[in-house]
Amino acid sequence: MTSVSPELDKRFRAAAAEEGLLDVAYDVIDSPVGELFVGVSDLGLCVISYEADPDAQLERLARGYGSRVLRSPRSVDPARRQLDEYFEGKRRRFELDVDLRLARDFGRTVLEELGRVPFGEVTTYGALAARAGKPRAARAVGTIMNRNPIPIVLPCHRVVGANGSLVGYAGGLERKQQLLRLEGALLA
């Protein structure tokens, strides 16, 4: 059967984004911590996931943001560029809008506070809970970190236990160590 050329496919995907017809444009990008699924809505970056297989993401994104979810690499370019710079050690702060429309109430407040934890520093679950207005909600903050929709850019890897232990990371502890080492926040 006559099939669509890669050029035509690319052209359509770019046109779809350019005309503003997508609820989420995504791509899968390479990084030193493995492949990342990266998605952008009209409001900004809405997902980064270590689970890079689109099949695992599409249904969930369609439910949350609308059914027009399409791979459209060009839309993801600004995020891709900044992530590359971060991993090359050339960027300490991301300048990207984020779309947290699916996070509500305390969860949203916590994620917004998380976005202010600076490069190369660590904080604790309890301290983050306090900054979000509920000092005793360290456990809840742990759950929110575990479900962080935009890891790396919202730096949940910078949140550790009160005794300094790494505790956990949705992408696996190895990645948490790798990111902290990259930022110079972890020796050895």
Add this chain to the structure above:
Amino acid sequence: MEPVRIPPFESFYEDHKDPVFAHLRRLLGQGAEDAFQETFLRALRAYPELRNGRHLRAWVFTIATRIAIDESRRRRPTADLPDDSVLATEDGLPPHAELGPLTDDLPPKERAAVVLRYGFDLPYDEIAAALGSSEDAARQAASSGVRRLRERSKQP
């Protein structure tokens, strides 16, 4: 019947892009690329309004077919009406560019069936897919369309 869930557009596009492109190639030959892009952009615009995922193939084939008919008409905007005699035998039927204007006032389904069958030489199973109907219904639409044209061509 229960409505079928609408899949994420990526899945819909991946499932249909090659058959739709082949269909457009068949209808338009070279230059099917623009029609392909227009088909899926139009599908994207209408996608949020879809309520049932059951007939997605027929739906997108219908969009593609309409775009192809418009495009072939655009390519031959001043096509004259052919002689009455061209409708007399199947072999003598005019190409799609002329069938377009000729069939203008047929009911839409008959028009599409006639144009796809005699203008583009499509088999009935593909016409059925394009129209979202059974093969029998496609066959019937084409034949009653042709009958209507014949009757009309007999009138002075």
